Amino acid sequence: MSTSSEPHRFGIVGILGRPNVGKSTLLNRVLGQKVAIATPKPQTTRDRIKGIRTFDGWQVVWVDTPGIHEAQTKLNRYMVDLAIGTVSEVDLCYVMVDAAKALEATEHVLEETRAIVAHVAAAKKKAFLVLNKTDKIGDKSALLGLIERFSALYEFAEVVPIAARLKGAQSNIDKLLAATKKHLPEGAPLFAEDELTDRPMRFLAKEIIREQLFMQLAQELPYSVAVDVISWEEKGDGLVVVHANIHVARKSHKPIVVGRAGSQVKAIGEKSRGILERLLERKVFLDLRVKVDPDWFDRDDKLKALGYTS
16 A cells, blocks of 8 residues: 555566576566576576566566577577567566677677667557666776667667666666656556466476576577476375476487486476475475477477467
8 A cells, every 4th residue: 555645656567688688587686586587598488477566656567578589499489479579568668688798799789689679669668778787897988888879779768777686786676666666657556465476386386497407407408398287286284296297309308307317307306396395385295207299399289288379
């Protein structure tokens, strides 16, 4: 309940950008809790995830989206279409740029960001330019040059440099939140104060397992791996029993995921279970099985079965 005489504000904010610019890390930071998986590897996010936070006098829904990139498979096309489709559904867009990466390859990042901005411009959406990973830039004059070049792409309502992985004043998240509130439309809250995300716990469990696959497997293998939670049962004694399948695209991938005498899949399961138990504040029994689904990421039937459909 607002204690201010100002009208209540409510809005939906889309977080857009190239792969690995820190969109999911930002979502977790503005929420103050983890709802989106985040890894150092690009294209970790495959679905839109909404994070909800209620403040005094305003409520905001952030929409984390997959990185916009050149799609090579049907899965990639689904991801890109999902991100682009978000633009028309939001009140405000954060166009995120990895500032450190932009300094290494300014023209390339500039052109890819220009393509993203074109979708924002076509929808005539209000947008912020959010330059992330500024903590990795030693020469702050170089950051000023980046701001000047990227600001020329669009009439951004705000330009906010941040360091989403940091905490406290150094992150500049408070400035981003203040600017966001200022630009949201007036409106009543749509969600209860304690709601954090629109995704069910089964989805979060799937994502937690997939995060561990990204963190513990070799560079390319996680991109051809999917997770499907096939059963979720809450027992009377407080135990949550979860059965999930890990789908790999090649027969040769299965022994890599399983590991010697099952060591790899056991480690993935133990780590995932620990995160789930902290999230649920309950004991979890997690059973993981590895299945071979040839080229699932380029087959309509498999994509639909795994939930990758618009």
